[in-house]
Amino acid sequence: MTRATAIAAAALLLSALQAAPARAGDESARMRADFERLSATRQLHRDALFALPGVVGVGTEVSASDRTRIVITVYVTRVTPELRTEVAARLPAVPVEIIEVPGGFKPL
Numbered sequence: 001m002t003r004a005t006a007i008a009a010a011a012l013l014l015s016a017l018q019a020a021p022a023r024a025g026d027e028s029a030r031m032r033a034d035f036e037r038l039s040a041t042r043q044l045h046r047d048a049l050f051a052l053p054g055v056v057g058v059g060t061e062v063s064a065s066d067r068t069r070i071v072i073t074v075y076v077t078r079v080t081p082e083l084r085t086e087v088a089a090r091l092p093a094v095p096v097e098i099i100e101v102p103g104g105f106k107p108l
Helices: 003-018 022-050 081-090
Strands: 055-062 070-076 096-100
Touching: 022 055, 022 070, 022 081, 081 096
Parallel strands: 070 096
Antiparallel strands: 055 070
């Protein structure tokens, strides 16, 4: 995932959260705050994450398993127990999902 793609995805997510219905105002505000906080955290740890073998992308996204949570997503060529440990050590107490992308990302 290129930086431009990640920024575009983040902007799209943020605009979708801002357009959420009024009845979900509290939830929308919480998700926006989580998104901003986790985006800043991701930026701080970006280089350390990319230094791990097999990491091919990082992002701040809605969780794939819980659409009410924002997480830092780490894309890897192969998920291993060692990689899970290393990611957790770099992002303690941060909601993270690790997604396997065999072969990495390919340009379109």
